[in-house]
């Protein structure tokens with residue numbers, strides 16, 4: 328049982344590249360923390376620093392009230408699940424799980440109990456004598472999980488553990504991991520670049536970008552109140568529509584209270600196709616460019632009539648002038664049709680002109 | 689799926705491999721056949737007449753205690769060379785496998801000795817360890833060692849083993865490094881998190897995962913020690929002092945070319961050939977089975 332606290336953690340790789348630029352995160356005991364962000368933002372680096380596989384070049388990492396900066400991985404009482412599973416190819420499933428326990432001098436009888444218990448939970452009991460190469464991807468993944476849980480560590484670390492599985496297995500393993508973590512109640516840090524995985528797993532979500540934390544908090548709170556345009560466009564699929572308020576059209580609709588806002592964001596599901604203009608809300612004329620029907624809902628891709636209305640590019644952003652509208656069901660306007668969409672005032676997200684600050688209306 | 693080239697003419701494929709086959713036949717099979725024939729013949733002292741003597745040359749060989757000594761010595765040399773060269777190369781490879789600055793330079797330097805021809809290796813080591821000329825010898829004697837490999841058979845043997853092992857380190861190093869780099873980094877990291885200290889990590893993870901490479905190199909090194917050490921022995925000791933560094937290959941040369949006993953020399957060659965065939969057979973069997981863990 329332990330909390331994990333990162334205090335102004337920094338990492339500069341030999342060669343001078345600064346991968347982590349001062350990160351502060353506090354994960355309480357038993358919480359599931361997810362680090363999410365685009366490729367190369369430093370998620371793995373941060374996780375590996377917690378594991379002790381990378382040196383810390385600044386700040387402090389605190390596990391269970393003990394600063395571990397100088398402590399060997401083996402002595403941090405953590406377990407890690409790697410993206411490629413990192414099973415020992417020459418050892419049987421049983422020995423893969425028992426290895427960490429043997430290294431710590433545990434009695435064989437106790438090892439046997441623990442490994443068999445883990446195997447039962449993970450439905451691996453029938454495969455204890457197999458070698459990793461005789462297992463499917465999903466089974467290997469479970470062995471990697473088993474290796475982590477038999478140790479009964481204070482902290483679980485996961486580096487994209489599901490990214491090598493197919494979509495269906497990914498979803499079921501996601502649920503399994505969450506159930507297991509709840510039951511064992513072990514503090515966990517989980518790295519992913521899949522925002523859906525992040526949203527569904529996290530007690531506490533850390534959105535990272537370029538070696539920095541953009542926002543920390545409850546996933547739904549982040550979804551509802553993204554702190555920056557980066558978070559707004561990264562969390563949620565399809566991404567939030569972001570528009571400059573410079574054009575008089577939007578500005579005049581927003582009215583006096585939002586004069587500081589340089590960017591307005593509207594989630595695709597917050598638009599409705601309507602001829603009305605809600606008071607203080609935003610209405611836009613669109614030309615339908617494409618339609619995507621996915622069953623329960625339909626995405627309408629429309630281009631705005633004014634081409635100059637653009638916001639500086641951030642990841643996940645739409646092509647120039649494009650707006651995505653999500654409507655329930657399969658009824659949709661025809662391609663080429665001229666429609667009008669609107670969002671009410673409460674659903675607008677207002678940001679400063681540089682996208683770094685959220686403005687509460 | 690099998691890759692198979694389609695030829696229009698039935699003769700073309702044979703025509704294409706013909707030059708290669710010709711070379712193999714003329715330079716390998718023809719001399720081998722000559723050796724086999726020669727091994728059944730006995731020449732008189734002046735080389736004027738030859739008689740067909742069946743297996744007499746072989747029988748005589750196996751009755752000769754010197755030949756038996758050479759066999760034992762060769763096996764001893766081979767294992768000593770293979771083991772020392774393999775372990776040292778493995779140590780170097782494990783050290784070079786770390787992402788350190790300058791590791792490229794270090795690796796390149798380690799590969800160089802392989803480019804040096806065996807006789808040159810012999811000369812280099814003589815320069816260092818010759819009792820009167822050698823640089824190192826002076827220090828050895830200053831340190832109280834009675835160093836004279838020209839007179840002391842054990843020292844001569846040690847010298848041969850040292851030089852031959854040294855030359856083979858580069859080759860082994862290359863294979864070990866490649867083998868190490870084929871193991872995902874995260875496996876070592878997982879072992880570190882699993883509480884295995886470096887030594888234990890080496891014996892429980894690195895070593896077993898390298899075992900196919902180790903086995904392959906063991907066979908290659910033994911074959912090397914059997915045959916390719918000829919150049920080193922010839923330049924350093926010429927089999928001496930006495931016969932203390934005469935290996936099977938060197939004996940073929942000394943009995944045949946220096947001693948003029950062509951029949952016995954040929955019989956020895958044939959025995960060596962059989963040994964190589966056996967060794968290679970073992971190697972192929974294991975390589976094909978992809979040994980392993």
Ligand SMILES: Nc1ncnc2c1ncn2[C@@H]1O[C@H](COP(=O)(O)OP(=O)(O)OP(=O)(O)O)[C@@H](O)[C@H]1O
Nearest residue numbers: 340342344346365366367368369370371372373520
């Ligand atoms: N050993 C290293 N030396 C120098 N730079 C490195 C090293 N490892 C990673 N980096 C750099 O640090 C940055 C962060 O890498 P990291 O692996 O943490 O990204 P990530 O967020 O995990 O990305 P992904 O989602 O693709 O796994 C990248 O720009 C990467 O190029």
Ligand SMILES: [Mg+2]
Nearest residue numbers: 370371372486
């Ligand atoms: Mg990563």
